Amino acid sequence: xxxxxxxxxxxxxxxxxxxxxxxxxxxxxxxxxxxxxxxxxxxxxxxxxxxxxxxxxxxxxxxxxxxxxxxxxxxxxxxxxxxxxxxxxxxxxxxxxxxxxxxxxxxxxxxxxxxxxxxxxxxxxxxxxxxxxxxxxxxxxxxxxxxxxxxxxxxxxxxxxxxxxxxxxxxxxxxxxxxxxxxxxxxxxxxxxxxxxxxxxxxxxxxxxxxxxxxxxxxxxxxxxxxxxxxxxxxxxxxxxxxxxxxxxxxxxxxxxxxxxxxxxxxxxxxxxxxxxxxxxxxxxxxxxxxxxxxxxxxxxxxx
Amino acid sequence: xxxxxxxxxxxxxxxxxxxxxxxxxxxxxxxxxxxxxxxxxxxxxxxxxxxxxxxxxxxxxxxxxxxxxxxxxxxxxxxxxxxxxxxxxxxxxxxxxxxxxxxxxxxxxxxxxxxxxxxxxxxxxxxxxxxxxxxxxxxxxxxxxxxxxxxxxxxxxxxxxxxxxxxx
Numbered sequence: 001x002x003x004x005x006x007x008x009x010x011x012x013x014x015x016x017x018x019x020x021x022x023x024x025x026x027x028x029x030x031x032x033x034x035x036x037x038x039x040x041x042x043x044x045x046x047x048x049x050x051x052x053x054x055x056x057x058x059x060x061x062x063x064x065x066x067x068x069x070x071x072x073x074x075x076x077x078x079x080x081x082x083x084x085x086x087x088x089x090x091x092x093x094x095x096x097x098x099x100x101x102x103x104x105x106x107x108x109x110x111x112x113x114x115x116x117x118x119x120x121x122x123x124x125x126x127x128x129x130x131x132x133x134x135x136x137x138x139x140x141x142x143x144x145x146x147x148x149x150x151x152x153x154x155x156x157x158x159x160x161x162x163x164x165x166x167x168x169x170x171x172x173x174x175x176x177x178x179x180x181x182x183x184x185x186x187x188x189x190x191x192x193x194x195x196x197x198x199x200x201x202x203x204x205x206x207x208x209x210x211x212x213x214x215x216x217x218x219x220x221x222x223x224x225x226x227x228x229x230x231x232x233x234x235x236x237x238x239x240x241x242x243x244x245x246x247x248x249x250x251x252x253x254x255x256x257x258x259x260x261x262x263x264x265x266x267x268x269x270x271x272x273x274x275x276x277x278x279x280x281x282x283x284x285x286x287x288x289x290x291x292x293x294x295x296x297x298x299x300x301x302x303x304x
Numbered sequence: 305x306x307x308x309x310x311x312x313x314x315x316x317x318x319x320x321x322x323x324x325x326x327x328x329x330x331x332x333x334x335x336x337x338x339x340x341x342x343x344x345x346x347x348x349x350x351x352x353x354x355x356x357x358x359x360x361x362x363x364x365x366x367x368x369x370x371x372x373x374x375x376x377x378x379x380x381x382x383x384x385x386x387x388x389x390x391x392x393x394x395x396x397x398x399x400x401x402x403x404x405x406x407x408x409x410x411x412x413x414x415x416x417x418x419x420x421x422x423x424x425x426x427x428x429x430x431x432x433x434x435x436x437x438x439x440x441x442x443x444x445x446x447x448x449x450x451x452x453x454x455x456x457x458x459x460x461x462x463x464x465x466x467x468x469x470x471x472x
Contacts, residue, residue: 081458152438
């Protein structure tokens with residue numbers, strides 16, 4: 001049923017020419033592994049993000065924010081569900097295997113979910129900065145991704161993330177125009193989230209990056225990061241907040257923002273699931289998985 | 305421009321009518337936050353537009369897809385912004401009404417088609433499950449009653465394998 005290509009070179013020229021790969025196609029193993037790992041990372045990150053968001057439902061200030069956090073939690077768990085289905089279709093791991101790897105600390109998820117959100121201002125910084133960074137990355141993938149089912153799911157995800165970002169902007173304005181205490185709270189949150197957000201785009205892409213070569217991603221990590229910095233350094237400083245980078249400056253000639261040197265050690269720690277809050281996050285997720293086992297058992301019993 | 309509150313008795317009515325038409329036109333440019341490119345008019349959210357005070361005051365009644373929808377405040381804000389752009393309008397009141405209830409049947413046929421083609425989201429009308437928005441086969445198998453948003457469920461197409469969501 002699926003298509004096949006005579007050689008890897010033919011497959012490569014197919015994706016180079018903007019061809020879209022479907023699950024039944026005879027894709028090279030290297031492509032299958034690369035696209036699978038990418039979607040698995042995204043699915044895990046949506047799930048871990050949703051569980052983090054969930055913690056703030058009872059603590060959100062006011063009914064409107066509570067509705068927004070509830071909706072965001074549902075969005076993220078729902079995205080994870082769709083993405084796990086698409087990832088499982090690649091036949092590398094089943095959904096249960098992916099979840100069990102994640103809860104056993106063998107899976108990977110985005111670095112930003114390896115840190116603790118200390119105050120509500122952290123949630124605002126996450127919605128304002130992290131959601132914006134995620135959207136920049138996802139928009140770039142959506143535009144040119146060669147894997148059909150993922151590209152089609154991303155279309156919906158990007159529309160919904162745009163809506164999260166709008167919540168972030170609205171919440172930021174409350175803090176930016178707020179009392180000195182609120183402004184201090186947001187500055188403290190910015191101090192905690194600025195660097196992890198820059199790390200989220202990943203280290204500079206290698207010239208032989210499989211994701212770029214296979215057109216799973218279309219833009220280099222450093223280019224996407226730069227896009228974020230140009231926009232958000234302007235916005236944050238415009239609101240009178242200071243990103244925690246003493247070397248952050250505007251280049252006198254180009255007018256573009258230049259950051260100080262990025263320390264990659266914290267990102268490496270999160271990739272190894274050894275970030276500041278990794279153990280608690282993974283432990284909490286594993287506990288949720290255990291706590292809800294009876295639901296899965298009941299559903300299976302009904303289905304049997 | 306003559307003031308809408310002119311002494312001529314028929315003027316306000318005329319002004320009301322042209323403002324009414326213009327308001328309906330700009331509402332057609334307000335997209336739903338979750339379906340960029342699909343307007344709130346096409347989704348059937350606009351129940352009623354009333355123009356008062358010779359076109360200075362506009363009341364827009366909207367029907368939410370469901371009452372707990374987190375996008376309501378943004379939709380109201382977008383409607384207010386768009387309607388305030390209409391010449392002569394200085395006051396806009398947006399109300400979400402509880403009746404009639406919104407149903408997928410309120411979505412315009414053209415928008416149903418676009419939601420399917422652009423977003424891979426099917427629309428369920430009545431009790432019959434919709435066809436797969438990707439391959440057209442009537443073989444959607446329920447995976448979850450709730451998807452990323454509360455007004456959509458998740459299916460898989462048994463024919464082409466696509467992961468689909470349905471507005472119901």
